Amino acid sequence: MSLRKAVFLLCLASSTACLAVAFGIVGSWWGVGLAILPCVFPLIHGRIPARWLPRVYLVSMFCAAAVGMVTGATPHLILPGAVLALAVWDLMNQDRAMAGSGCEKKHARSLSLALCLGLLVAEGGLMVSLPLPYPIMLLLVILLVFCVSRVFRSLTMDSARRPGPPGR
């Protein structure tokens, strides 16, 4: 078994386990099922030619995690579960032809760095409580979404301005 495959399976198992345990602690057995069910998608990925499987997996795992958050499951398990699901999604999207090349190591390094930092920031956020009034919070979120959309738009325009490759 290749290192990539081993990491992939480890992340998948850990992600599922985190969410299942989080649901199990609060006694929400249907939640455990909700956390385990999306595991099917990564396992059949590659066996059937469907490009939507990784996306469906990520969305369903995050939906399960969100349900866990709302129903009062411990966020210290939900957040790592969601982050590991993101890692599984990334590895599902990774081209298999990349295996063994130098860029695979670079990718793994960037991925682990991004996910660790993301998890740290999220866990840190759990410890910080900002007594902001609801309207200000709403405005901040709208501002953040606006910023993301601006970045998105600028990148889209950048790719639209880019001259098309010759002969294609």
Place this chain on the structure above:
Amino acid sequence: MSDRFLTLGLLSAGLLLAGVITQTSGLALMALPLLVYLGFGILESPTMEKIRLTAERSCDVRQTRDGAAVEVRVAVRNTGAAVSLLRLSDQPQPGMIITEGALRQFASLEPGEETSLTYTLQTARGGFQWSAVHATVSDPFGLFESELDLPAAAEVLVRPRVKKFRFFPLRPENTLHSPGQIPARLGGTGTDFWGVREYHVGDPLRRLDWRRTARHPHQFFTKEFEREEIADIGIILDARQASDVRSGEDCLFEHALSAAASLVESFLRRGNRVSFLMPGDEMTVVYPGYGKIQLHRILQILAKARPGSKQGYSSLDHVPLRLFGSRALVVIISPLVTADLQVFPRLRARGHQALLISPDPISFRRSSFPRDAAGRLAARLARIERRLELRGIAELGVRVIDWHVHEPLPPLVRDALGAARARRR
């Protein structure tokens, strides 16, 4: 911009909004890892202005024969900023079988570094051309991709497989007056005794027939030897739509083409003059010539030859016979259609010796005929019709080879061309 970015963007926006609506901070916090991941992608994403890549393609051969392996290497050098993830890909072309390596390659390039996309392909006959290599530059997560085609041109010409004919004495009716290997039935310099004539001033003394001179006092006689010359040969390869007869993966035209290549090589190797005509969608002409350059010229055309795809020349009667030298030996390789029969009287009227090599399309497609009584009857009628047509051509003095393509051709050609003169004698 890839759909991965869209997925993550929408998911994080959804989580933030859901967190605000339900007033659950945990939901908003779940969006943070996604935003950090996106941030990494944005920071590492390349800008087109900083991407400087150059590519150079090299093939280990520029010309090869059918079925040979060709190694293709595309070296890409980064002369700009670092590239986190570079994906190189080449388009597969029809007739190309990759035996080693792959048409895709991933790399991560620091400034000044070089990587290469290397693969080995086994080729069928044809011309393979590349103008560029496709490169996709992106951040390590593949969120933001920039695509570009790097100019990297190369061409490989794959000539048809030539089956070398064993030597056979070619005996055309007419020869060209240039020294060669074919006995010309004319007195001159050669090795075979031809006759004796009266001595002319200037004849070398070693050719004097002393015995006859002794019998006739005061008269001298000179021995003559049979002159050896070259043949003038024209080859017509039928590449019209009608010759595109297929049976599964096999194509009758490929057999005809391989036969033409072998004949051209065989004739030119013995120093003969060969011209070539190929009526297809358009008329391809190679003017008479000799030697390796002529062989190279004709094989280049045969390498790229494809059977016609549209209704071009309805009959072989429209081919310009004036291209061939007067009284040249004309070899026609065609499965024939009924309209082609008119060309043979014209050939004979112009004084050409003609040989028809007709790959048999009926036996070639035997497997595709229905196996019921009607199918068998149809095949039988087609065979009878073809046999009658070929007999009519043979009656004009044209040598005919009804060639079942899975039989070896050289013995048939040897019988048809080598024995012709012996029979005439």
